[in-house]
Amino acid sequence: MSARRAAGAIVFDMDETILRRSRLGRLAVYVPGVASSKAGLDLIGQPLPGAVEALRRFAEAGHPIHAVTARWEPLARSNTEKWLAAHKLEVASLSMPSYPLHNGDAMAEWKTKTIRGIQCDQLLAGVGDRESDVRAYGAAGAKLVVGMVHESAFPGRSAERLSTLAEAANGIRAGALLISDGEVAPGTRKEGAGWTLAHDRAPGSVWRTAEAAIAEAAAERS
Ligand SMILES: [Mg+2]
Numbered sequence: 001m002s003a004r005r006a007a008g009a010i011v012f013d014m015d016e017t018i019l020r021r022s023r024l025g026r027l028a029v030y031v032p033g034v035a036s037s038k039a040g041l042d043l044i045g046q047p048l049p050g051a052v053e054a055l056r057r058f059a060e061a062g063h064p065i066h067a068v069t070a071r072w073e074p075l076a077r078s079n080t081e082k083w084l085a086a087h088k089l090e091v092a093s094l095s096m097p098s099y100p101l102h103n104g105d106a107m108a109e110w111k112t113k114t115i116r117g118i119q120c121d122q123l124l125a126g127v128g129d130r131e132s133d134v135r136a137y138g139a140a141g142a143k144l145v146v147g148m149v150h151e152s153a154f155p156g157r158s159a160e161r162l163s164t165l166a167e168a169a170n171g172i173r174a175g176a177l178l179i180s181d182g183e184v185a186p187g188t189r190k191e192g193a194g195w196t197l198a199h200d201r202a203p204g205s206v207w208r209t210a211e212a213a214i215a216e217a218a219a220e221r222s
Contacts, residue, residue, distance in 0.1 A: 006062070006122075007061060007062040007063040007064075007124070007218065008063060008122040008123060008124025008125070008143065008218060009063060009064045009065070009066060009092070009118075009122065009123050009124060010055070010058055010063050010064070010065050010066070010124055010125050010126075010127070010214065011065075011066045011067075011068050011115050011123065011125070011126045011127070011137060011140075011142070012055065012065065012066070012067060012068070012126070012127045012128065013067075013068065013069055013127065013128035013129060013130070013133045014045075014067055014069040014071070014080070015045065015069065015071070015129075016129040016148065016150060016153070017048075017051075017127055017128050017129045017133075017148055018047060018048060018051040018052065018055070018089075018127075019044075019045030019046060019047050019048060019051070019083075020045055020046050020047075020048055020150075021044070021045045022042070022043050022044075022045065022046075024043055025043055025044050025045050028040065028043040028044050028079075029044050029045075029071060029075075029076045029079050029080065029083075030072070030075040030076055030079075031079070032075070032078070032079075033078075033079075034079055035078070035079040035080075035082035035083055035086070036082070040079075041082070041083055041086050044079060044083050045083070047087055048206065048207060049206075049207065050206075050207035050208050050211070051207045052087050052088070052089050053207075054207045054208070054210065054211040055089060056088070056089060056090075057211070058211075058214070059090065059091075059092075063124065063218070064092035064093075065091050065092055066091060066092050066093045066094075066095065066115070066118055067080075067084070067091045067093070067094045067095070068095045068111055068114055068115060068118075068136075069094075069095070069096055070096070070097060070101050070107050070110070070111070070132075071096050072096065072097065072099075072100050073096035073097060073098045074098065076096060077094075077096055080094065080096065081094065092118075093118050095114045095118060097110050097114075104130065104131055104132040105132070107130065107132035107133075107136075108131075108132035108133075108135040108136045108139070109136075111132065111133065111136030111137075111140075112135075112136040112139040112140050115136060115137070115140035116140050122143070123137075123140055123141050123142045123143065124142070124143050124144065124214065124217060124218055125137075125142055125143060125144040125145070125146065125213075125214045125217060126138075126140070126142040126144075126145050126146070127145075127146045127147075127148070127210055127214075128145075128146075128147065128148070129147065129148045129149065129150070129165075131164060131165060131168045133147070134147050134165050134168040134169050135168050135169075137169070138168070138169045143217050144213060144214060144217040145169045146210045146213060146214070147162075147165030147166060147168070147169075148165075148206060148210075149161045149162050149165060
């Protein structure tokens with residue numbers, strides 16, 4: 001047999017996808033040097049349970065992992081790099097826009113272009129929390145898209161939000177997970193076209209669920 005095929009790449013968003021920001025976190029990331037202290041790192045955001053570990057396992061298994069975040073690069077790159085290093089998450093690349101992105105369309109367009117640019121092989125999966133993330137992963141050709149919804153961010157509207165994310169992938173394999181205190185809320189999953197989420201095999205944190213779904217997609221013959 002020939003040498004092992006290169007494993008597909010995984011693209012992920014940061015805010016509200018691998019970390020949960022504090023109330024001040026969205027500002028803190030733009031304060032020079034804030035990531036130099038533990039308190040500053042925590043202010044920027046706390047990792048979602050299992051997120052860092054899951055991504056590390058994919059990286060160790062040979063999947064290039066790429067962080068693509070709409071944080072504004074001139075002010076946020078240093079703090080973002082320090083946050084990743086502090087949490088021992090070594091990424092194949094960290095992409096950020098050099099100009100501010102003012103709306104969902106601008107974010108989706110920038111992320112699509114960026115992902116197409118960094119993708120050296122097959123794009124296995126994209127994980128994000130915004131409609132623009134899901135649209136970009138789909139447009140860039142991801143085999144699988146995982147959308148995350150925080151119940152606390154959409155009080156009373158989380159079911160609607162789940163449907164929006166699952167549908168934003170427009171026919172590609174996608175699923176959205178509801179995050180309630182870091183766990184997948186039971187009975188609230190929405191499934192996009194053709195994707196049965198590997199939920200029962202990996203109950204627990206959303207990232208364990210996401211990891212199982214990505215692993216399943218990776219194991220399939222493409
Ligand atoms: Mg986000």
